[in-house]
Amino acid sequence: MTDRETSGERWPEWLPLRSVLRGRTPYGAPQIEASARLNTNENPYPLPASVITSIATGVEEILSGLNRYPDRDAIELRSRLATYVNDRLLTSAHHQSKITPAHIWPANGSNEVLQSILLAFGESVAGFTPSYSMHPILTEAVGKSFKTVPLKSDFLPDIELLRGFLAAKKPEIFFLTTPNNPTGRSLPIATIAEIASMIALHRGLLIVDEAYGEFSAEESAVNLIDQHPHVVVVRTMSKAFAFAGARIGYAIARPEVIDALQLVRLPYHLSAITQAAAIAAIDHSDVLLAEVEEIRVNRDATDAALREMGFLTVPSDANFILFGGFADLNPSRAWDSAALWRALLDRDVLIRDVGIPGFLRVTIGTSEENAAFLESLRQVIGS
Numbered sequence: 039m040t041d042r043e044t045s046g047e048r049w050p051e052w053l054p055l056r057s058v059l060r061g062r063t064p065y066g067a068p069q070i071e072a073s074a075r076l077n078t079n080e081n082p083y084p085l086p087a088s089v090i091t092s093i094a095t096g097v098e099e100i101l102s103g104l105n106r107y108p109d110r111d112a113i114e115l116r117s118r119l120a121t122y123v124n125d126r127l128l129t130s131a132h133h134q135s136k137i138t139p140a141h142i143w144p145a146n147g148s149n150e151v152l153q154s155i156l157l158a159f160g161e162s163v164a165g166f167t168p169s170y171s172m173h174p175i176l177t178e179a180v181g182k183s184f185k186t187v188p189l190k191s192d193f194l195p196d197i198e199l200l201r202g203f204l205a206a207k208k209p210e211i212f213f214l215t216t217p218n219n220p221t222g223r224s225l226p227i228a229t230i231a232e233i234a235s236m237i238a239l240h241r242g243l244l245i246v247d248e249a250y251g252e253f254s255a256e257e258s259a260v261n262l263i264d265q266h267p268h269v270v271v272v273r274t275m276s277k278a279f280a281f282a283g284a285r286i287g288y289a290i291a292r293p294e295v296i297d298a299l300q301l302v303r304l305p306y307h308l309s310a311i312t313q314a315a316a317i318a319a320i321d322h323s324d325v326l327l328a329e330v331e332e333i334r335v336n337r338d339a340t341d342a343a344l345r346e347m348g349f350l351t352v353p354s355d356a357n358f359i360l361f362g363g364f365a366d367l368n369p370s371r372a373w374d375s376a377a378l379w380r381a382l383l384d385r386d387v388l389i390r391d392v393g394i395p396g397f398l399r400v401t402i403g404t405s406e407e408n409a410a411f412l413e414s415l416r417q418v419i420g421s
């Protein structure tokens with residue numbers, strides 16, 4: 039073996055890879071075949087036939103125009119998204135003015151939105167840990183460093199610790215994920231408002247990642263934008279809308295924020311096919327979101343079943359559950375996360391080891407998948 043191989047460096051010398059990227063591996067959960075795939079928080083239900091027909095019609099209508107670049111400003115899609123936000127997320131108690139297309143920026147998944155935010159704003163970036171691992175990965179890939187504030191052992195923020203951290207470090211971008219991934223815990227809007235006020239004391243943006251917002255019982259931080267112009271909400275159609283394969287996410291923020299994002303967008307970043315598909319899907323939000331309630335019911339049933347088996351669960355407001363307490367469940371065998379993950383995979387159930395010792399994360403699937411997960415877990419732990 040050469041030194042390069044023993045040191046784990048897999049890049050040839052002639053390749054001028056940036057030093058921040060050396061030693062890294064691409065992000066991603068293993069895409070392993072399993073009969074129950076409960077590892078990436080997707081919606082388990084395929085699109086209903088009526089939605090498929092509308093998408094096919096919508097896409098077909100634009101195909102003859104594919105020789106031209108798409109609408110660079112995605113005006114129609116932005117106006118549909120604005121209507122969705124106004125109808126579903128705004129509660130007039132907090133928000134006086136309406137969301138308009140000028141408040142919305144869609145891109146290829148909310149990850150592209152997050153990357154654009156990092157390209158446009160701020161030198162110093164921070165967020166809680168544990169939280170969504172792409173926030174630090176995207177931050178470091180654009181050449182900035184990511185500072186972390188630990189959550190408490192119940193995975194909620196320590197507000198006084200945060201206050202001290204923000205006053206000392208003054209991060210220009212602060213990420214808050216609610217419901218949080220991988221914990222599932224959400225924050226009430228009053229707490230988010232308090233954090234926004236702390237960040238307003240220095241010049242900073244609060245990025246509220248609401249990828250799981252539709253599953254949550256809490257109010258959206260969109261309602262804070264009127265009073266806190268530095269709040270940026272990021273949402274996605276990947277989870278609740280069962281649209282992960284289409285790649286649509288969007289920012290909701292003051293028009294000044296959206297205007298600044300235009301400085302870093304790629305020309306014609308959102309294909310005409312994607313725009314047409316997303317417009318058709320939003321027209322069917324009622325049908326697509328009908329399953330959200332079912333997933334919430336199944337989540338609560340899975341949580342109850344896990345507790346009954348003696349596991350410890352973190353209260354989830356999303357479509358997944360972080361659970362632990364398996365180390366001392368079976369007196370003859372102390373399971374750790376990696377071994378339990380593997381034993382479930384051997385039974386054709388794929389969940390996620392998110393790197394928190396003593397915990398694993400399971401996505402809520404169909405009733406059959408959830409039953410297979412619980413039964414496999416019962417067998418593994420009892421064995």
Ligand SMILES: *Cc1c(COP(=O)(O)O)cnc(C)c1O
Nearest residue numbers: 147148149170219249274276287
């Ligand atoms: C899944 C997820 C995303 C969504 O990513 P897309 O690029 O929109 O598919 C964003 N944030 C969090 C916290 C997530 O878990």
